[in-house]
Amino acid sequence: MTLHLPILQVIVPLIAAPLCMFLKQYPKAVWLFSLLASALTLLISALLLQQVLTSGTIIYELGGWQPPWGIEYRIDQLNAYLLLIISAISTIVLVAAQTSIEKELESYRQSYFYMLYLLSLAGMLGIVATADAFNVFVFLEISSLSAYALIALGKDRRALWASYQYLIMGTVGATFILIGIGLMYQMTGTLNMNDLAQRLPEVAETRTVFVAFAFTVVGICLKLALFPLHLWLPNAYAYAPSIVTAFFAATATKVAIYLLIRFTFSIFGLSFSFTTLPLQTLFLLLGLLGVFIASMTAIYQNNVKHIFAYSSVAQVGYMIVGLSVGSALGLTATLIHLFNHALMKSALFLALAAVMYRIGSVQLNQFHGLGRQMPLTMAAIVVGGLSLVGVPLTVGFVSKWYLVLAVIENGWWHVALLILLGSLLAIIYLWKIVEAAYFKPPVHEAGTIKEAPYSILIPVWVLIFANLYFGIDTRLSVEVAQSAAQSLFGVAP
Amino acid sequence: MEAIIDVVLLSFLVAVVIAIVWMKDLFTVAMLAGIYGLLTASFFVAMDAVDVAFTEASVGAGISTLLMLVVIAKTGRYERPVRHKPWLALVVVLVTGGLLIYGTFDMPYFGSAQAPAQLNETTAHYIDDSFEEIGIPNIVTSVLASYRAFDTFGEVVVIFTAGIGILALLSGPARREEDADIDAINETMHKEHMVLRIVAKILIPFILIFALYVQFHGDYGPGGGFQAGVIFAAAIILYSMLFGLDTARQVINQAWVRLIAAIGVLLYGSVGMVSFLNGGTFLDYNVLMEDPIAGQHLGIILIELGVGLTVTAVMTIIFFNFAGRQVPVKKTDNNQGA
Numbered sequence: 001m002t003l004h005l006p007i008l009q010v011i012v013p014l015i016a017a018p019l020c021m022f023l024k025q026y027p028k029a030v031w032l033f034s035l036l037a038s039a040l041t042l043l044i045s046a047l048l049l050q051q052v053l054t055s056g057t058i059i060y061e062l063g064g065w066q067p068p069w070g071i072e073y074r075i076d077q078l079n080a081y082l083l084l085i086i087s088a089i090s091t092i093v094l095v096a097a098q099t100s101i102e103k104e105l106e107s108y109r110q111s112y113f114y115m116l117y118l119l120s121l122a123g124m125l126g127i128v129a130t131a132d133a134f135n136v137f138v139f140l141e142i143s144s145l146s147a148y149a150l151i152a153l154g155k156d157r158r159a160l161w162a163s164y165q166y167l168i169m170g171t172v173g174a175t176f177i178l179i180g181i182g183l184m185y186q187m188t189g190t191l192n193m194n195d196l197a198q199r200l201p202e203v204a205e206t207r208t209v210f211v212a213f214a215f216t217v218v219g220i221c222l223k224l225a226l227f228p229l230h231l232w233l234p235n236a237y238a239y240a241p242s243i244v245t246a247f248f249a250a251t252a253t254k255v256a257i258y259l260l261i262r263f264t265f266s267i268f269g270l271s272f273s274f275t276t277l278p279l280q281t282l283f284l285l286l287g288l289l290g291v292f293i294a295s296m297t298a299i300y301q302n303n304v305k306h307i308f309a310y311s312s313v314a315q316v317g318y319m320i321v322g323l324s325v326g327s328a329l330g331l332t333a334t335l336i337h338l339f340n341h342a343l344m345k346s347a348l349f350l351a352l353a354a355v356m357y358r359i360g361s362v363q364l365n366q367f368h369g370l371g372r373q374m375p376l377t378m379a380a381i382v383v384g385g386l387s388l389v390g391v392p393l394t395v396g397f398v399s400k401w402y403l404v405l406a407v408i409e410n411g412w413w414h415v416a417l418l419i420l421l422g423s424l425l426a427i428i429y430l431w432k433i434v435e436a437a438y439f440k441p442p443v444h445e446a447g448t449i450k451e452a453p454y455s456i457l458i459p460v461w462v463l464i465f466a467n468l469y470f471g472i473d474t475r476l477s478v479e480v481a482q483s484a485a486q487s488l489f490g491v492a493p
Numbered sequence: 494m495e496a497i498i499d500v501v502l503l504s505f506l507v508a509v510v511i512a513i514v515w516m517k518d519l520f521t522v523a524m525l526a527g528i529y530g531l532l533t534a535s536f537f538v539a540m541d542a543v544d545v546a547f548t549e550a551s552v553g554a555g556i557s558t559l560l561m562l563v564v565i566a567k568t569g570r571y572e573r574p575v576r577h578k579p580w581l582a583l584v585v586v587l588v589t590g591g592l593l594i595y596g597t598f599d600m601p602y603f604g605s606a607q608a609p610a611q612l613n614e615t616t617a618h619y620i621d622d623s624f625e626e627i628g629i630p631n632i633v634t635s636v637l638a639s640y641r642a643f644d645t646f647g648e649v650v651v652i653f654t655a656g657i658g659i660l661a662l663l664s665g666p667a668r669r670e671e672d673a674d675i676d677a678i679n680e681t682m683h684k685e686h687m688v689l690r691i692v693a694k695i696l697i698p699f700i701l702i703f704a705l706y707v708q709f710h711g712d713y714g715p716g717g718g719f720q721a722g723v724i725f726a727a728a729i730i731l732y733s734m735l736f737g738l739d740t741a742r743q744v745i746n747q748a749w750v751r752l753i754a755a756i757g758v759l760l761y762g763s764v765g766m767v768s769f770l771n772g773g774t775f776l777d778y779n780v781l782m783e784d785p786i787a788g789q790h791l792g793i794i795l796i797e798l799g800v801g802l803t804v805t806a807v808m809t810i811i812f813f814n815f816a817g818r819q820v821p822v823k824k825t826d827n828n829q830g831a
Contacts, residue, residue, distance in 0.1 A: 007775040014650060015762045017657075018755035062643045064768075064777030068615050071643045112661035119654045126647065138647035142654055149658030183596060189613025203609070211596030 005051070006060040006073040009044045009083060010129055010139075013037050014122035017115045027110035031098045034114040038091040038121065045083040049480070052080040059131075067131070068192035074131035077484040078335075082128045082258050085339055089250040089346045090121045092459045097243045099455040100353045104155055104241050113153060117247070120146035124255045133181045133267070134191045136259065140177065140223075143255070144170045147248065151240040162235035169222055169232040176219030183212035197267050204272055213276055216263050224256030226320060227290030230313045237309035242353030245305060249312055250346035254338050257319055261331070264323075265488045274326055283324035288418055290317030295425035299432070304355075304362040307429050308348050311388060314422065315341045318403060321415065325406045328482075328489045333402035335481035340387075340395035343470065347463035348384040351377050354452030354460060359444070367433060369442020373449040378437045380460045385430035387467045390423045394471040398478065495539065502536045517572045523561040530554030543715040544633040547707075551723040556808055559730055563815045628786040629712040629793070638717070638793045642776045645796070646761050648719075649803050653758050656807035660751065663814040686735055693735050700728040708801045709794070718797040722804025729805075730812045738816055747813065750806045757803030761796045768792075 016037035023029045052058060052075055060073040075083075094117070101110055123143025127136050148170065152163035185191055187208050188199040203209050218229075225233040237245045264273040274280050291314045298310035315337070322334030352362050354377045359366050371378045387394035400423065407415040451457070470477050509529045516522050530553025537546035601608035610616060623635040637645050683690065704725035711717030733741035765776040773780035778792025 004769050004775070011762060011765070011775065015759065015766075017650075018653060018758040018762075021752060021755035024751070060774060062775055063639060063641075064773050064779055065640050069618050070640050108664070109661055112657055112664075115657050116654070116661060119650065119657070122650075132644075134641075135644055135647065138644050138651065141651045142647060145651060145654045145658060149654075149661055152662055179593070185610065186600060187609055189608075189610040190615060199609075206599035208596045208599045211592055214592060 002047070002051070004060070005044055005048050006058055006075050006129060007062065009041060009048060009087075010073075010122055010126045012040050012044065013118045013125065017118040017122065020111060020115045020118070024111045027102075027107060027114075028098065030111045030114045031094075031101075034118050035091070035094045035097075037118060038087065038094050041087040041121070041125065042084075042091045045080070045087045048075055049080040049084050052077055053480070068190050068195045071130065071132040071135050072192065073129050074194070075129060077480060077487060078261070079128045079258070081335070081339070081480045081484055082254065083125060085254065085342050086121070086124050086128065086251045089342050090117075090247060092462055093243060093247045093250070093346060093350060096246075096350055096353060096456040096459040099453055100243050100357055101241065103357055104243075105153060109153065113150070113241070116146040116150050117244075119143075120150060120247075124251055127255055128258055131193045132191055133184065133193055133196060137174065137178050137181060140174055143252075144174060147252065150244045150248075151236050153244070154239040154241050156239045158235065159239035162232075162239045166232040166236045169229070173219045173222030176215045176222070178219075180212045180214075180216030180219060183208055183215070187212070193262070193267055197269065200268060200272070204276075210276055213268055213273070217260070217277070217279070220256055220260045220263065224253050224260065225313055225316055227286050227293060227313060227317060230290070230294070230316070233313060234306055234309040237312065237349075238303055238305040242305075242349065242356045245309075246346050246349035246353055249308070249349050250342040253312065253316055254342055257316070257334070257338060261323070261334075261488070265331070270326065270489070280324050280326055283320045284415070287317040287320035287324060288415070288422075290314060290320070291418075291422040292425070295422060295429070298429045299425065301429075302364045304364060304367065304433060305349070305352055307364075307433070308345065308352070311426065311429065312341075312345060314426075315345075315388075318399070318419070318422070321419070322403055322406060325410050325412075327406060327409065328485045329402070329409055330406040331485035331488060332478075332481050333399065333406045335485060336402050336477050337399040339477045339481065340399045340467075340470065343395055343463055343467050344384055344387045347460060347467060348381060348388070350456065350460045350463065351380045351384065354456040357456060358449055358452055364432065364436050366443060367436040368440035369437070369444065370449070371434075371438035373442065373444060373446075374451050376457055377452045377460070380457075380464050381437070382430075382434060383464050384467060385426075385433065387471070389426045389430060392471075393468065395467050395477070396471075398471055398474055402478070498539050499536070502532055502539065506532050506536070518570060519565050519572060520562075520570050523558055523565060526561060527554050527558035530557065544631075544717075547715045547720050548723075551720045551727070555727055556723050556730070559727070560811060560815065563812065567815065567818055626785075627789045627793075629790070631712055631714060633715070634711050634717060634793065638711075638796055639778060639789060642778075642792075642796060645800065646765070646776070649758055649761055649800050652807050653754055653803055656754050656803075656810045659811050659814050663818060682735070682737060690735050693731055697728050697732055700724060700731070704728065708797065711797055712790075712793060718800025718802075719804055721797075722801045723808060725801070725805045726808030726812070729809050733812065733816070738813065742813070745809065747810075750809050750813075753802050754806035754810060757799045757801070757806065759799075760802065761799035764792055764795050764799070 016034065020030045020033060023033060048058070058073075058075040060075075061067060062071045062073065064070070097114075097117070101113055105113055120143050123139045123141075123146060126139030127143065130136055130139065148163050148167045151166060152160050154162070181191070184196060184200070187203045187206060188196055190196055190199060200209065222229045237249055240248070264270070264279070294310045294313035294317065298307045298314070301307045301310060319334045319337050319341070322330045322337065324330070325333075355362055355367075355370070355374065358374060359370075383394070387396040390396035390400040400419065404416045404419055407419070452460075506529065509525050509532065513522050513525050513529070516525070530549060533553055534546045534550035537543070537549055601610075605611070619632055619636055619640065623632050623640075624630065627635045627639050629635055704721045707716040707724060708718060708721035711721075729741070729745060732744070764778070764781070768777040768780055769775055771780040776792070778789045779785035781788035781791050
């Protein structure tokens with residue numbers, strides 16, 4: 001069975017979703033079954049990463065057809081690392097899902113919710129695992145379509161509008177990516193990524209390939225909410241069911257970053273990518289603008305989910321700055337932050353799911369006094385927030401450290417300074433939450449608000465603990481990121 | 494001659510699109526969108542892509558127009574006046590269009606034998622060896638059902654996802670219809686739509702048989718599960734429109750339709766699973782039977798059946814849940830008010 005691990009990684013959740021239909025009458029059973037499927041994908045991804053680290057890239061030929069006739073899966077360090085992040089976050093979030101979803105959704109919608117969740121998970125895993133450009137698009141459709149529906153399920157009616165905006169922007173993004181892939185096929189006659197990477201240099205000078213590249217990059221940037229294409233994100237994250245936000249904030253933009261890395265570094269190649277379009281300047285500029293404008297906007301928000309959603313846009317900015325450096329170290333910094341940001345945001349949004357469970361709102365003025373009434377949940381938000389700021393001993397520090405190292409290596413002192421300044425902005429919006437929770441008189445009468453149930457609290461603290469653990473023991477995140485980055489740059493690790 | 498046909502079809506397309514942008518009457522827009530689908534399908538026929546044309550005709554001109562009409566019936570026929578002028582959107586559209594035109598400058602000529610897609614070994618392999626390897630004459634079916642079967646699996650899951658999304662958002666808690674209501678509605682509809690009803694009754698069996706033909710003939714000619722599923726669903730929808738949703742609900746059990754949507758995906762997936770139990774990789778049909786060619790045949794028939802089941806079921810689900818929206822809205826108006 002180990003031979004089939006690459007495909008099992010994707011089809012376990014993919015097959016589990018329609019199977020849930022048979023259990024539809026019992027939402028709790030559907031949840032348990034989904035959790036089981038997700039845990040199995042986590043196990044598979046751990047085995048895959050271990051296999052890749054010991055014996056190198058794994059190739060799986062679907063349908064028994066030799067690529068490029070058929071579709072192949074190609075698991076290297078980069079996507080094994082991503083697969084692990086996605087399936088781990090999905091599983092931990094799903095543990096808390098039952099309690100939160102039971103409160104936020106009507107009972108007849110709950111089973112469909114878990115099916116969509118599994119489909120979304122399978123879609124993201126499929127995008128990451130495949131080595132075929134068109135297959136990317138197919139799985140992108142699966143993950144996006146389920147994402148639109150999941151977001152629209154939010155209790156707040158504004159969720160519908162937010163989901164609609166995301167649907168329009170997401171569809172434009174996906175269509176751009178499809179146009180890009182179509183043009184690449186037209187100029188090379190192949191869809192296999194490896195094959196594309198070999199054939200594109202011959203036609204690199206043509207205007208058609210230039211347009212293909214431009215469309216692909218813009219399409220992916222829409223999906224990853226790069227400033228100024230981020231406008232769909234804050235409302236989508238704020239009004240979606242809390243569990244959905246925790247899952248997507250930690251995974252969806254990461255998958256898009258992965259695609260950007262795959263297309264610019266592996267398929268088009270670094271020299272083409274950075275000379276055809278002024279990508280370096282563009283990424284640096286948009287990344288930094290994203291960090292500052294999104295962080296400033298976060299400061300003025302009154303809905304805590306909005307605060308962290310804008311913060312996500314800012315964090316994407318850091319990752320893009322890492323890419324703009326164009327060195328192995330810069331790419332390492334991006335990959336490390338990808339892992340670390342997934343840990344921070346899933347912990348923070350899951351803690352907000354706990355607040356939503358008890359209070360039914362995440363408005364800042366409803367947080368007054370929660371520091372005493374929900375001490376463990378608030379402590380989790382504070383620790384997670386410190387990690388977001390980048391305080392030493394948390395994962396956030398590791399990310400910032402490598403990012404600053406990378407830009408300094410390039411001699412960009414002013415950029416390093418701006419990155420540190422960006423962290424200060426994060427302190428301000430974090431402080432607003434701390435102030436509300438700990439230093440304001442409580443709005444809820446004493447005794448009416450209890451600490452969150454353990455079913456949510458335990459997953460939150462598992463993630464918070466991970467934020468601290470990987471802040472100290474960086475073997476997994478840093479070493480895998482380093483060797484993945486080096487292999488993309490063609491340097492033997 | 495071909496060039497003239499292309500030019501005429503493409504100019505019609507442009508005219509239709511401009512008309513769609515101009516019109517405020519959404520009913521007209523839906524009709525024009527149907528015409529757009531039909532023109533696109535004809536254009537595909539002119540390009541010798543009959544399989545794609547077939548899909549476009551059944552989806553673009555057929556079922557999507559129907560679904561748009563249902564939505565208009567539920568929401569309203571006229572576009573609301575737009576106060577702001579979306580200049581930025583126009584700029585974005587112009588830049589995108591300009592870039593696309595710029596991209597055509599270095600493209601290989603249409604149908605050129607020197608195009609990279611023609612010279613590539615993959616294409617040559619599909620054309621020269623697919624009959625030997627898979628044993629069916631329709632190369633398009635070979636590619637989508639065997640060489641790239643996993644993409645097709647993904648597409649079926651996309652359709653399934655759409656169905657689940659609609660169910661999650663639009664379906665309400667189960668409710669019982671009263672037979673008296675159905676009879677009353679039937680009575681009025683019978684008077685109004687007598688001719689349509691009789692014609693539909695004559696047509697529906699043929700539509701269903703044609704769908705089955707398309708389903709099982711995909712190996713030899715244009716067709717396959719996607720088109721067949723849509724045509725089959727169209728017959729069901731036609732019936733529901735003329736005989737009322739509630740009558741149709743008595744014929745077509747909604748719980749079963751939901752299960753069938755899942756079963757189609759599972760059938761496709763289990764063909765893949767059986768492949769690896771027999772020692773191949775996922776969706777390797779060669780190992781399904783002793784003889785690889787027989788295995789390919791069996792695999793393709795089964796997965797096409799899976800596609801057909803899911804597509805029919807999901808289209809039915811989408812229609813019923815959109816069209817069925819009105820009833821719960823009315824009820825809340827009378828009883829709860831929210």
